[in-house]
Amino acid sequence: MLEPLGKKRIPAPLIFRRGVLTENPLLVTMVGICPAVAAVSLRVSLIISGISWLFILLSALAATLILKKAARWVRVIVYFLIGLAVIAPADYLLEKYFTDIRVSLGIYLPLLAANSLVALHNEKISVRSDLRNSFLSSFTTGAGYSIVIILTGFLRELFGSGTVFDKPVSFVPESQALLMPFGGFVVLGFLAAVLKKLLMRIYPSTAKTLNIDITPTPVTIKFKPESDTEEDATQIETASKINGQEVSAEQPEEQSSSLQKEDEQNEAVAPECETDGDSGSESGQNNEESVEGDIVPLEEKDSITESSETVGSNNDSDAEEVLEKLAHFLDDLDKELSAQGGDEQ
């Protein structure tokens, strides 16, 4: 999902939008999730985010300035070494001055040195970009990463321990399960859902290109060729009622008028054609089904109906022309034959 920035001068707000929102490493690309599990409180999450941010920045600068011509396997090793150079002193200081925080971080602090986000971001972007783009990208990616970690830590501390910065919040019941690793994943999942919903609203085109479209796909209509009346023929059914009839080029002329009516009604009907509750999460699947099966997406349906109308009308006019030509040819043939017969006689 990460795209290299290259050496073109890309506006800083666009890079910021990519790093924090549309390509957020934790909520959209889902890279480097492990430290989020350790973010059980605001204090811990601030430390994790600070170390991670510094690590991302330093390794990106190293990748851009020094490591562009190095072999990939060398670069990856250097990233990890930079990580260790950041984390080892931090570990020492935490153990000396903030022992309780170091204990709560556990194995996750050393694991930060092997953060997959750093390797991925540097290999995809930093190595292939100039200094400005690389710095801005790593800065904003680190910011997006840190914001989510802090938010996760805040929510888990609030609902898990009933405190904020170790100060009790009386109106929130403590659910200690949220302090367990699965609590981190649950919080991340809901944050990802919220971000995707926001992205779909604020940047719909970007969200679509990133394949994070969670809006239900509108699905449309079928015809009832066996219906007697025009009213029945124009009946529009939702996707759940479609039994396997597709729009074909052999639609009778009576129904071609209904096509136009349905085209007009499409926009009104489409929002009502959402599938059930899981439609949001399974929109991609619905797309596949609609292409393969009987359910036709709105845009495709439009093209199909248009083509069916034109093909149908062209076929009729062509047939009439051919028949006329055939009739003329037969008349001419008769005349020639009769003329030849008269000559022979």
Add this chain to the structure above:
Amino acid sequence: MTNTASKDTLAAKEPKEYLNLLIMTIGPLVIGWFYYGFRAPALAAVCAATAASCDFAGSLIIKSRKSSYDFGALFTGIAIALMLPASFSFVQAAIGSAFAIIVCKLPFGSSNNSPFLPAAAGFAFLCLCWPDEVFNYPQIVARWDFLPKDTAFMPGVSLAAMLKHGNAPAMMPLTALNVFIGNVPGPMGTGSVLVLAAASFYYVFTRPATLLKSLGMLFTAAVFALIFPRIQAGAFPRVLFELCSGSLVFASLFLLSDSSIQNQNSLALFLYGALAGLITMVLRHVGVFEEGVCFGVLLTSAFWPLFEKLFSTALKQTSKIVKKASSQQGGEANA
């Protein structure tokens, strides 16, 4: 958990299935009312109302429209309440129900799509959050009161706790009848095996396949109790106490009956239940909590795709072999 086609058919069946399950919970609810007073149905009502409200609100937020209301949320709420002690806090019970619906049901569309059983997940969440309160069962004082009363519950010792601590002498005064009818401290609606067995008669006539899973679970638990006893007692009391403690029978009948786990293969169903029983008993032996049936059910549900794959392949291979054999026999007869 299941393929798309079966999901569609299951989704159509869902409301009826859950309505029937809801009807089946009336018996345990009444017995809970009898033993623990009005607080038992009140707790169930709170859980059910919370679950239904969360389901409704979530459906509005994610804009999912259903052709008919499924009673899954109501059943989830009541099932969670039945596994709790009657003295459990209303707020905490509501949080458990809300977790089951918001985290384990709504993101997946419906209970059939969810890889977790919402009721089991909700109870497991409560166990992790407030273990002391969840396993603090009150003593039974039969108080068939129809109106809410301000009654104080005295702490009691459940069968599961006695088994966990290997407290055989304390269990000996218990009679089999008391254990069968649930006249022992424990979860408010899952202790009375007699009532649960009566409720399970519904399955005999409607979904006998579901009983295979339940039987598999109970059979394995019984065998496990015989081989690895937790108390020094005779074979019958060992098995009886193990089966009647906690929510084992309730889970085997109500949680394993989840409609997304359906298969025509009887052996697969029985083995699935057996695996659930095995995991539950292992958790009872080595787990932190005195009751691990919900964790057992949740873990077992992770194995269901494997069961489906294994048994569908086995069935295909068997049918191929049978066809080959029959065609060979036919060829020989013709010759």
